[in-house]
Amino acid sequence: MAGLKIAGVTKHFGDQTAVDALSLDIEPGEFVALLGPSGCGKTTMLRMLAGFEPLSQGEIRLGGRTLASREQHVPPEQRNMAMVFQSYALWPHMNVADNVGYPLKLRRLSGEAYQRQVAKALAMVALAPYAERSPQELSGGQRQRVALARCLVTDPDVVLLDEPLANLDRHLRAAMEHSFRDFHRRTRSTLVYVTHDQSEAMALADRIAVMRDGRLEQWATPETLYRQPRTAWVASFIGQGSLLNVTAGWPGKRLEEAALMSGIAAAVTERTQPVLVRPEHVRVLPDAPSAQALRAQVEGVTFRGERYELHLRLESGEALLAYHHAALSEGRQVGVILREGWCLEPEA
CATH class of the missing domain: 2.40.50.140 (Nucleic acid-binding proteins)
Structure with missing residues (x-):
């Protein structure tokens, strides 16, 4: 696994600065949360990591490979990253196994190798018995796990998650927090998780980047953010x-x-x-x-x-x-x- 480095990344939309000189060093296998109120730039940062948005300044590196800078932009399909969206984005006309295997079909993988990869991904999210069901037959939490399995099937270096629990009710969100922790423990994937919910971030992440108005307010473990916040704003936002x-x-x-x-x-x-x-x-x-x-x-x-x-x-x-x-x-x-x-x- 390779570490992810965000160095002085800035994003302008016209005269507006959405992300302002953000720098983070993310260790291989680390679970990181980008936390902040709506409009703080966290989703824009995630989209730049995925390759959906170009950088205005700065650099993104994965291991020794430059993914993005002012001079270079590796397209999303060549970054070996996977993204879980808030809306799940599952194909309703495909069953669970076909939804999970879709990225493999795009890579023209078939036969026994295809079946083995799909089965492995479903097992990781405890959905092997649901392979032949349609997404409409699943609960919200199960659909989210299908989306996770679809990410895992290609063995990505980094999994990006854009407020994946926002559409779930409170009880199901608590259950899914346990699923995400178990998922990370078993796969040891590098996860970058965007949320505005501080309790989610505190429960899940190894380290949290607290963002405000496009800038990094504090980058620390959940315990440090709670016990040793840097500013009054962070203190009021966390706990x-x-x-x-x-x-x-x-x-x-x-x-x-x-x-x-x-x-x-x-x-x-x-x-x-x-x-x-x-x-x-x-x-x-x-x-x-x-x-x-x-x-x-x-x-x-x-x-x-x-x-x-x-x-x-x-x-x-x-x-x-x-x-x-x-x-x-x-x-x-x-x-x-x-x-x-x-x-x-x-x-x-």
Whole structure:
């Protein structure tokens, strides 16, 4: 397997910059997500990887081979990449096996070799018993797996996935997340997965490229993005939390309880360092607030099944989100202790 290198890739559509100098080094066999809101450039980047869009600047390399640059553009059919679309794009007049084998027919493969490749691809997505069925007889999740098998049948170097779970209901999406993880574990294919759903990206990817307005905001593992976001925008996009200002710390520093609490207790006008506090790091004292605790008022309660979300307001006027095992009445005064926080880069 070969690594995929995206070096300073830029794409202009007239005066609009859809992708702005994006650089990523993707390891062989890695599962990577391009994550961001609608219009951030992630699908445009995927289309440039596939060869459907030329580059304005930069370079895309697969191993030692240049796939795209300002001077060179290898067509899609010569890149040995496969793409799974949001709409599945299955032929309704073909059965499952014929849909999966269609790319092989384009390569003029037939006979026993053709049958062997199709059977292998169907086995990888656990659909061998469905080979003779038509796509109309399958569920949405099964159709998506047929689309995956069609990708695998040609042994591609890279599989590109364009929001493949967007058309599925919530329950089926959760089941398909497990299928994708199992698929990656068994094939060890290099996957580039586009999504606007941060929970999908966090559950599936080895590393995530968070994009905003065509630019790369942060490139890291899911755990790093959650625990150590670079900016307030990434912190608010990945997971839940509260953004406060403190008098202590500097960007990239973790503040422990003592420094964080003293930094919050200072006058609001003296606080200049933005800090992220995740709700699981807020301890709520509903009955006997200690002298060391900050005072807060309950403004709202949301039931989440295994816990309650408390929407609090500190005496400084700042909002604070916390988790608690029980519902507390709105308007109730409580104490809170902030166990840790992560210092962020100030917004430009």
